Amino acid sequence: xxxxxRERFGRARCLVIVSEREGPGLTRGELAExxxxxERAAAFRRLSERRLDPSYRLARAIVGEPAxxxxxxxxxxxxxxxxxxxxxxxxxxxxxxxxxxxxxxxxRLRSRSRARIVDISVSLEIAQVGDQYAAANDRDQxxxxxxxxxxxxRLVVALRYYGxxxxxxxxxxxxxxPGTVKxxxxxxLRRLHALLDDTGSGAPR
Amino acid sequence: MxxxxxxGMLEQRLSAYFAPRAxxxxxxxxxxxxxxxxxxxPIRRGWFATLRSRPLxxxxxxxxxxxxxxxxxxxxxxxxxxxxxxxxxxxxxPGLTDPPPPQLPLRMGLIAFDTGGDIIVAGPxxxxxxxxxxxxxxxxxxxxxxxxxxxxxxxxxxxxxxQSDPKLASTSLIVMNADGSRPRVLTGGIxxxxxxxxxxSSDGQYLAYSEDAPSGTGSEIVVVExxxxxxxxxxxxxxxxxxxxxxxxxxxxxxxxxxxxxxxxADHVIARGVSESRRDTVRxxxxxxxxxxxxxxxxxxxxxxxxxxxxxxxxPITDSTGTEAFGxxxxxxxxxxxxxxxxxxxxxxxxxxxxxxxxxxxxxxxxTGEASWSPNGLRLLIGTEGGLLIVxxxxxxxxxxxxxDAPLGVSWQPVGPRTAVVTPSTAPxxxxxxxxxxxxxxxxxxxxxxxxxxxxxxxxGQGPSGERAYGVSSVDGVGIAAYADPSLFADxxxxxxxxxxxxxxxxxxxxxxxHTPGLEVGATTPVSVGGFSGLRVExxxxxxxxxxxxxxxxxxxxxxxxxxxxxxxxxxxxxTTSDEMRRDALPSGVIASRWLIIDVRGTRLVLEAWSxxxxxxxxxxxxxxxxxxxxxxxxxxx
Numbered sequence: 001x002x003x004x005x006r007e008r009f010g011r012a013r014c015l016v017i018v019s020e021r022e023g024p025g026l027t028r029g030e031l032a033e034x035x036x037x038x039e040r041a042a043a044f045r046r047l048s049e050r051r052l053d054p055s056y057r058l059a060r061a062i063v064g065e066p067a068x069x070x071x072x073x074x075x076x077x078x079x080x081x082x083x084x085x086x087x088x089x090x091x092x093x094x095x096x097x098x099x100x101x102x103x104x105x106x107x108r109l110r111s112r113s114r115a116r117i118v119d120i121s122v123s124l125e126i127a128q129v130g131d132q133y134a135a136a137n138d139r140d141q142x143x144x145x146x147x148x149x150x151x152x153x154r155l156v157v158a159l160r161y162y163g164x165x166x167x168x169x170x171x172x173x174x175x176x177x178p179g180t181v182k183x184x185x186x187x188x189l190r191r192l193h194a195l196l197d198d199t200g201s202g203a204p205r
Numbered sequence: 206m207x208x209x210x211x212x213g214m215l216e217q218r219l220s221a222y223f224a225p226r227a228x229x230x231x232x233x234x235x236x237x238x239x240x241x242x243x244x245x246x247p248i249r250r251g252w253f254a255t256l257r258s259r260p261l262x263x264x265x266x267x268x269x270x271x272x273x274x275x276x277x278x279x280x281x282x283x284x285x286x287x288x289x290x291x292x293x294x295x296x297x298x299p300g301l302t303d304p305p306p307p308q309l310p311l312r313m314g315l316i317a318f319d320t321g322g323d324i325i326v327a328g329p330x331x332x333x334x335x336x337x338x339x340x341x342x343x344x345x346x347x348x349x350x351x352x353x354x355x356x357x358x359x360x361x362x363x364x365x366x367x368q369s370d371p372k373l374a375s376t377s378l379i380v381m382n383a384d385g386s387r388p389r390v391l392t393g394g395i396x397x398x399x400x401x402x403x404x405x406s407s408d409g410q411y412l413a414y415s416e417d418a419p420s421g422t423g424s425e426i427v428v429v430e431x432x433x434x435x436x437x438x439x440x441x442x443x444x445x446x447x448x449x450x451x452x453x454x455x456x457x458x459x460x461x462x463x464x465x466x467x468x469x470x471a472d473h474v475i476a477r478g479v480s481e482s483r484r485d486t487v488r489x490x491x492x493x494x495x496x497x498x499x500x501x502x503x504x505x506x507x508x509x510x511x512x513x514x515x516x517x518x519x520x521p522i523t524d525s526t527g528t529e530a531f532g533x534x535x536x537x538x539x540x541x542x543x544x545x546x547x548x549x550x551x552x553x554x555x556x557x558x559x560x561x562x563x564x565x566x567x568x569x570x571x572x573t574g575e576a577s578w579s580p581n582g583l584r585l586l587i588g589t590e591g592g593l594l595i596v597x598x599x600x601x602x603x604x605x606x607x608x609x610d611a612p613l614g615v616s617w618q619p620v621g622p623r624t625a626v627v628t629p630s631t632a633p634x635x636x637x638x639x640x641x642x643x644x645x646x647x648x649x650x651x652x653x654x655x656x657x658x659x660x661x662x663x664x665x666g667q668g669p670s671g672e673r674a675y676g677v678s679s680v681d682g683v684g685i686a687a688y689a690d691p692s693l694f695a696d697x698x699x700x701x702x703x704x705x706x707x708x709x710x711x712x713x714x715x716x717x718x719x720h721t722p723g724l725e726v727g728a729t730t731p732v733s734v735g736g737f738s739g740l741r742v743e744x745x746x747x748x749x750x751x752x753x754x755x756x757x758x759x760x761x762x763x764x765x766x767x768x769x770x771x772x773x774x775x776x777x778x779x780x781t782t783s784d785e786m787r788r789d790a791l792p793s794g795v796i797a798s799r800w801l802i803i804d805v806r807g808t809r810l811v812l813e814a815w816s817x818x819x820x821x822x823x824x825x826x827x828x829x830x831x832x833x834x835x836x837x838x839x840x841x842x843x
Contacts, residue, residue, distance in 0.1 A: 041243035048239045056231035061223055070235045077239045141549060142222045144571055144590050161216070162223035189215055196215075 040084050047093060048077060055101050061162035062105040062155055064147065072108045076101040098173045102155065109151040145195035153188035156181055315383070315618040316586065317356055318593060319345035320609040324358055326383065327607065334607070337385030343374075346402030346614035349383065350409045353618040356383050357403045357412055359395075378403055378412065380431060383618065391434045397424070399444065401575070402614035406447045406454075411467050413445040413454050426456045428467055439469040443481045448514075449493045457481055462498055464514070475516035488533040497522060497531045509543070509561075522561040532576035532585070534559060540598065542576050542585055552576075554587055556598040567596055569604075579617050586615055 055076065059069035079100050087096050146154060159170045167185070171178045317326050322343040327334035337356070338344040341363040347356050358381075361374045376395040381388035396417040403412040411428050418425045418441070426445045429436045442458025452467040455475075462476040480486065480499035488497045493514065500508045509531040512519045522531070522541065532542030532554075539559055544552040552572040557564040571590035578585060579595075587594045593607040593615065 037243065044243055045240065048236075048242075052236060052239060053230045056235065057229050060229060066232075070232065073231065073235060074238055077242055081242050142218055146222075147591055157219065158223070161219040189212055192215060192219075193211060 040081070043090075044077075044081055044084070047080065047097060051094065051097055052077075055097070058098070058158070058163055059101065059105050061158040062102070063108050064143075068108050069105075072105045073101065075104040075107075079104060095169075095172050099175065102159070102173050106151055106155055109154065141196060142192075145192050148195055149188055149191060153184055153191060156184045157188045157192070160185055315349075315353075316593075316595075316607075316615065317347040317349060317383075317618070318607075318609055318612040318615045319347055319358070320592075320612055324356065324385075325609070326356075326385075337381070337383075338388075344379075345612070346398070346400055348402040348405060348614060348616045349618045350380075350405050351407055352409055354383055355380055355409075356616075357405065358614070359398060359400075359402065360390075373397075378414070378429065380412075391429050391431065392436050395427075400613040402616065403429075404445060404447055406452045406467060407450050408452055411447075411452060413439075413447060413456075415443045415445060415456075423458075426454070426458070426465075428454065428469070430467075437469060439465050439467075440472060444487055446487050446489060449489050449491060451493070455487055455489065455496055457487060457498070462487065462496065462512075473516075475514070476510070476512045476519065486531065488531055490534050491536050491538045497533070499531070522559075533578055535578050542578065542598070544572065544576055551590065554585070554596075556585070565598075567598065569594055569596065575615060577615065577617065586617065588612060588615060 052073070055073050056069060059072040059076075060066065063069050063072055076097070080097055083100065087093060089096075146157065149157065155174065156170055159165050159173060163169075165173065167178050167181045170176070170181045174181065176184070315326050317324060317337075319325065322345070323336040324338040324344045324347045325334050326337050338358070338360075343361040343363075344358055346359040348358070349356055358379055360377045360379050362377075373396065375393065376398055377393040378391045378395060378398075379388050380391055391412070395414075396419075398416045399414045403414040405412060410432070411430055413426060413428045415424045415426050417423075423441060424443050425438045426440045426442045427436050428439050439454065440456055440458060440463060442456040442463075445454050445456040447454055454465050454467065456463055456465065457479050458481070460477060460479055460481065461474045462479045463472055463474045465472040475496070476498060478500050486499045490496070490511075495511050495513055497509055497511050500510050509522045510519055511522050532544055534541050541557050541559055541561065543555040543557055543561070543564065545555060546552055551570070554567045554569045554572050554576060555564040556567060567585070567587075569587055569589060573588045573590060575588035576585055585594075585596045585598055587596055591606070592609040593612065595605040595607070597604070
């Protein structure tokens with residue numbers, strides 16, 4: 001390791017270590033960056049190998065749509081790559097990465113509520129005879145209700161029931177206090193109850 | 206059932222809901238993209254990295270904030286007024302003694318809707334949304350006037366709106382300019398009006414609606430004459446719609462559909478067995494010759510019937526398959542939209558021929574039962590649980606989603622005749638590959654009040670000589686096209702030239718151009734395309750040699766998790782930013798390109814930030830802000 005975790009607040013220290021490896025044709029800085037990059041790349045690939053699928057699934061649980069989830073995951077890995085020096089404890093890399101992922105998912109959800117999202121697929125289907133009373137199943141109702149939760153509530157619900165994380169684990173991944181996580185979960189469930197009970201569109205007719 | 210038990214059941218449902226996702230894996234394209242990140246994003250130590258030391262970071266943040274404040278002050282004082290969008294928010298101030306002069310918004314096919322108790326106006330693609338009412342009153346049911354210059358809506362005062370039943374709240378009818386200025390209360394004390402909003406007569410002289418009769422004996426149809434703010438009751442009923450071209454009102458009451466003149470005369474019944482649902486169920490055909498309505502029925506399944514204006518020729522438009530609502534005919538009368546109720550309370554949205562045949566389902570989930578055609582009949586606006594959808598029934602253009610909280614009224618601003626043309630320019634051919642994946646096109650001005658707010662698709666196309674063309678088309682059929690020879694991109698002053706074809710009138714164009722310095726307009730010639738007349742306007746941007754010597758640069762400085770991108774503009778003043786992602790199917794059919802749209806001092810830059818997943822595309826398979834930054838380092842924008 002050349003710069004390692006201490007790079008964060010002290011480049012000079014890195015350069016001292018790097019100086020032992022100085023070779024022809026490269027400046028110290030260039031050499032340091034090259035070696036640093038290789039090492040970081042190897043660690044990054046180990047992370048992506050292990051975490052890509054779970055990350056994608058978690059993102060799907062949080063943001064819903066596949067394309068959005070892909071974007072969130074990609075954003076998260078790009079952020080992770082760029083923010084690698086902020087990983088202070090390699091043993092906690094998964095929580096560190098999950099936190100970045102949760103953040104990118106949250107940003108996705110937020111930007112979805114303030115900007116429009118243009119969907120690429122509008123598929124036309126020929127209406128099937130008899131399809132008009134296709135049962136709206138529990139899943140759809142729950143999905144609609146989840147979609148109506150606000151970003152922060154949706155986030156904790158997905159982490160709790162998809163990720164099966166404990167309150168403390170959710171707190172570590174969201175940067176919230178455990179008490180806040182608990183109360184958000186409580187409120188989210190209450191809101192879901194209300195949404196599921198309310199079968200109308202919410203219009204005061 | 207106890208709360209605890211209910212909670213347990215919900216938890217079980219949630220676990221089941223999320224459970225099936227456990228076997229999902231990330232798409233291979235995403236995996237390839239992620240794997241390429243270390244190669245595509247080399248660790249570079251820009252000056253920003255030196256700010257890792259905390260004191261410097263604090264200092265830099267303060268400096269940036271200062272620069273922003275100075276920049277904002279400069280912009281506020283030194284810039285000419287912006288074009289008509291974004292419009293200023295308005296607050297209803299009864300007794301306003303000196304109302305501001307009316308700003309006439311251009312007829313650009315805006316949409317108006319309500320969310321959170323305020324009226325929102327947005328471009329027809331949902332962009333540039335801004336509230337034109339604010340304050341504690343609950344405002345809803347916005348409807349554009351036929352000439353597009355005014356909006357009528359309902360307003361419930363805070364005390365009333367907070368009552369448990371909004372049906373009992375006292376509601377006022379307000380008309381204001383479409384930019385939110387000059388609100389005027391026409392009448393108050395209305396109880397339980399038609400939620401979707403008051404209806405304008407085609408001549409813009411009257412508004413009609415239903416309200417609960419003061420006697421408590423059902424509801425009555427009220428017509429308000431706008432100039433004099435006089436109201437009179439023309440009949441008993443729950444729903445009223447003006448004919449498309451004359452001040453005749455169709456209304457429904459006691460199972461009858463009647464026509465009546467605006468003054469209450471010539472009242473006569475034209476159909477019986479009409480369902481009364483207080484929903485928007487009666488529709489005039491575009492030519493005003495027929496009306497569609499829902500029947501009361503024997504078995505809980507209403508039919509949509511059509512009757513000629515004189516009460517003859519009654520026939521069903523649907524085949525008793527359970528259509529609950531009729532969204533109306535397209536403007537050419539050839540297509541209809543049907544809303545079929547589903548057990549979950551939402552509707553299946555069908556587009557069919559005018560006779561109800563050839564129904565095709567639009568894959569819209571959670572439709573809540575409101576749908577209407579855009580004025581040009583090219584798009585459908587559909588209300589859903591999650592907000593509004595603008596759908597191209599032909600399935601070509603992407604669906605646009607507009608977040609909104611169960612709007613009660615949705616209205617398209619009528620548009621004048623406009624053209625939609627994207628024609629390649631005759632600019633010289635470019636050298637392939639010289640611009641990599643990243644390119645940009647400055648849109649320093651706007652025709653039709655704002656160019657990009659209603660852009661729905663941009664395409665890079667190939668002109669007849671192989672040049673790269675940048676074309677733009679809008680959702681309401683208004684077309685605008687701008688082309689640039691890519692070799693111009695290398696010019697430090699980044700001039701742009703091209704032409705636009707627009708349905709705006711010369712006066713409207715002049716109004717816009719007055720707000721767009723830096724634009725030189727060349728020849729203007731009348732054009733006629735697709736039956737619409739318009740103008741073809743040639744333009745080029747005027748570059749200032751002084752600014753070329755010290756060009757303004759836009760640089761993407763850094764991103765942090767959870768922090769929006771930070772930009773540098775003109776050395777110091779950071780711009781306001783907004784990123785909107787767009788997706789377009791590439792010619793290779795593979796997936797998507799991704800755009801970054803940046804507001805810089807009110808000018809919107811469109812930058813192709815990266816094109817993802819384009820496996821077989823000649824474009825770079827992954828790029829990003831780094832690439833953008835590298836490119837922008839060598840290009841000046843102004």
